[in-house]
Amino acid sequence: MKIGIVLGTRPEVMKNYAIVQALRAAEVDFVVLHTNQHQDPLLREAIFSQMGYVPDFIFPQSYRIGAAIDWVCDLIHLLQIDLILVNGDTAASIIGGIAAVYSDVGLVHVEAGLRAFDNCMYEERNRIMVDSAAHYLFTYTQQHAEYLNKIPDLRGRIFNVGNTTVDLIQDFSDELVKLRSDTYAYITLHRKEFTDSRERMIDVFSTLNALADEFDAMIFPMHPRTRATMKDHGLSLDLLSRIEVIDSVDPITSLSYQKSAELIITDSGCIQEEAYILGVPCVTVRDNTERSETIVAGANVLTGFSPTIIRDRVRSQRHCHNQPFPPVYGESGAGQRIVKTLQECFSNWRTY
Numbered sequence: 001m002k003i004g005i006v007l008g009t010r011p012e013v014m015k016n017y018a019i020v021q022a023l024r025a026a027e028v029d030f031v032v033l034h035t036n037q038h039q040d041p042l043l044r045e046a047i048f049s050q051m052g053y054v055p056d057f058i059f060p061q062s063y064r065i066g067a068a069i070d071w072v073c074d075l076i077h078l079l080q081i082d083l084i085l086v087n088g089d090t091a092a093s094i095i096g097g098i099a100a101v102y103s104d105v106g107l108v109h110v111e112a113g114l115r116a117f118d119n120c121m122y123e124e125r126n127r128i129m130v131d132s133a134a135h136y137l138f139t140y141t142q143q144h145a146e147y148l149n150k151i152p153d154l155r156g157r158i159f160n161v162g163n164t165t166v167d168l169i170q171d172f173s174d175e176l177v178k179l180r181s182d183t184y185a186y187i188t189l190h191r192k193e194f195t196d197s198r199e200r201m202i203d204v205f206s207t208l209n210a211l212a213d214e215f216d217a218m219i220f221p222m223h224p225r226t227r228a229t230m231k232d233h234g235l236s237l238d239l240l241s242r243i244e245v246i247d248s249v250d251p252i253t254s255l256s257y258q259k260s261a262e263l264i265i266t267d268s269g270c271i272q273e274e275a276y277i278l279g280v281p282c283v284t285v286r287d288n289t290e291r292s293e294t295i296v297a298g299a300n301v302l303t304g305f306s307p308t309i310i311r312d313r314v315r316s317q318r319h320c321h322n323q324p325f326p327p328v329y330g331e332s333g334a335g336q337r338i339v340k341t342l343q344e345c346f347s348n349w350r351t352y
Contacts, residue, residue: 001028001029001082001083001342001343001346002029002030002031002079002080002081002082002083003023003028003029003030003031003081003082003083003084003085003108003342004030004031004032004033004072004075004076004079004081004083004085004096005019005020005030005031005032005033005085005086006033006035006072006084006085006086006093006095006096006099007032007033007034007035007055007086007087007090007092008034008035008036008037008038008063008068008090008091008092008095009037009038009090009092010038010044010047010251011087011088011090011268011270012087012088012090012092013044013047013048013051013251014047014051014165014168014251014270015087015088015110015111015164015165015168015270016032016051016085016087016110016164017051017052017053017164017167017168017171017335018164018167018168018171018334018335018336019085019110019164019335019338019339020032020051020052020053020335021052021167021171021335022335022336022338022339022340023339025336025339026339026340026343028339028342028343031056031057031075031079031081032053032054032055032056032057033055033056033057033059033072033075033096034055034057034058034059035063035068035072035091035092035095036058036059036060036061036062036063036068037063037090037091037092039063040224040248046250047250047251050250050251050252051251057075059071065091065094065095068095069095069098069099069102072084072095072096072099073099073102073103076099076100076103076105077103081105082105082106082346083100083105083106083107083108083136083342083346084096084097084099084100084105084106084107084108085108085110086107086108086109086110086130087109087110087111088110088111088114088123088126088127088269089111089114089124089126089127089130089269089290090123090126091122091126093109093126093127093130094126094129094130097109097129097130097133097134100133106135106136106346107130107133107134107135107136107156108134108135108136108138108338108342109130109131109134109136109137109138109156110138110164110338111139111140112127112130112131112134112137112138112139112144112148112158113127113131113137113139113140113141113144113145113147113148113158114127114140114144114269114290114291115127115147115290116288116289116290117288118287118288121193122192123269123290124290127290131148131151131154131156132153132154132155133155134156135155135156135157136156136157136159136341136345137154137156137157137158137159138159138160138161138338138341139158139159139160139161140160140161140162140163140273140329140330140334141160141163141293141328141329141330142328143292143293143328144160145158145159145160157345159337159338159341160330161330161334161337161338161341162329162330162331162332162333162334162337163273163277163329163330163334164334164335164338165270165273165274165277165329166277166329166330166331166332166334167332167333167334167335169255169274169277169278170332172252172255175252175256176252176255176256176259177256178256178259178260179253179256179257179260180217180260182216182217183215183216183217183262184215184216184217184218184261184262185211185215185217185218185219185261185262185263185264185265185314186218186219186257186258186261186263186264186265187208187218187219187220187243187264187265187266188220188221188223188264188265188266188267188268188271189204189220189223189226189265189266189267189285190223190225190226190267190268191267191268191286193286193287194267194285194286194305195225195226195229196229197305198233198234198235200305201229201230201233201235201239202235202239203305203306203307204285204305204307204310205235205239205240206239206307207307207310207311208240208243208265208310209239209240209241209242209243210242210311211311211314211315212242212243213242214314214315215262215263217244218242218243218244218265219243219244219246219257219261220240220243220244220245220246221246221247221248221249221254221257222245222246222247222248223248224248255274255278258271258274258275258278258280259278259280261280262280262281262318262321263280263281263282263283263314263317263318263321264280264281264282264283265282265283265285265314266282266283266284266285267284267285267286269289269290269291272284272289272291272294272300273291273294273329275294275299275300276291276293276294276299276300276325276328276329277329279322279323279324279325280321281299281300281317281318281320281321281323282294282299282300282301282317283300283301283303283310283313283314283317284300284301284302284303285303285304285305285310286302286303286304287302287304287305288302289302294325297325297326297328298320298323299320299325301313301316301317
């Protein structure tokens with residue numbers, strides 16, 4: 001059995017950490033194929049260095065989905081890959097998924113079953129397509145597995161294994177140090193539905209800037225996309241004059257900031273999970289979320305883009321600090337459970 005892990009973004013590098021460790025421990029042959037989507041050093045080389053593995057192949061052209069699919073197809077045949085493994089709802093998941101389908105090899109979908117029930121989202125369409133094509137669907141929660149089990153035309157088998165981020169946070173726990181002693185909120189905002197709208201950026205940034213007086217500090221490592229779109233929209237960093245805007249940070253620094261934060265304000269799906277696992281209350285500046293389990297547990301709230309709702313929910317969610325959240329993402333060992341399942345089931349994958 002030879003596995004090709006297809007990835008292209010920072011979160012995928014982190015989410016595959018536990019799987020790579022488990023593949024190495026089980027002496028399973030694998031290669032990592034990077035689609036060249038994230039090219040910034042902090043979004044690629046530095047993260048791989050911290051996660052302890054490197055891409056074996058990087059798409060050698062400017063990033064384009066169609067060309068990347070052809071590239072993965074060629075490598076599947078050249079390297080005699082048996083299974084393609086992809087994560088969640090990224091463009092890399094579609095690239096790997098389509099390449100697997102048209103190369104007639106097995107497809108593994110880790111983080112299967114997420115739904116925001118918003119078909120306008122690219123990510124939602126990606127999830128649906130990859131779930132429908134996968135032979136193995138590994139879910140993070142029992143809720144996700146139960147949802148998939150109600151879909152009559154899935155061809156793959158469903159396994160609830162827990163969240164690989166639990167493994168990551170546990171393995172790096174000694175490195176998640178307290179970076180400051182004051183009371184602060186940690187902010188990440190970068191999604192397309194936010195950055196595409198000049199008006200939304202102004203409303204949200206102005207609201208957060210006004211809330212800054214209620215914390216000792218608000219820390220905002222600004223994603224390259226957010227910084228670029230501010231420039232495109234003609235927006236000044238003066239909108240965030242009371243907020244500590246810094247450059248993007250590496251995964252361990254980000255998790256360290258999150259661990260000691262009083263509150264996390266984000267639009268990232270992955271950071272909603274990280275906040276939950278770390279036990280830090282979260283405010284999600286979106287109209288919906290595919291991490292509904294965090295909402296049900298009271299660990300997370302949605303605001304949309306209304307200044308009034310953002311302000312009210314930032315204030316109310318601070319009261320959830322230091323409250324325990326139910327362990328919906330399972331125990332550590334998700335990476336090992338995924339690899340063990342693949343080893344046990346691989347010989348029969350063509351039968352479903």
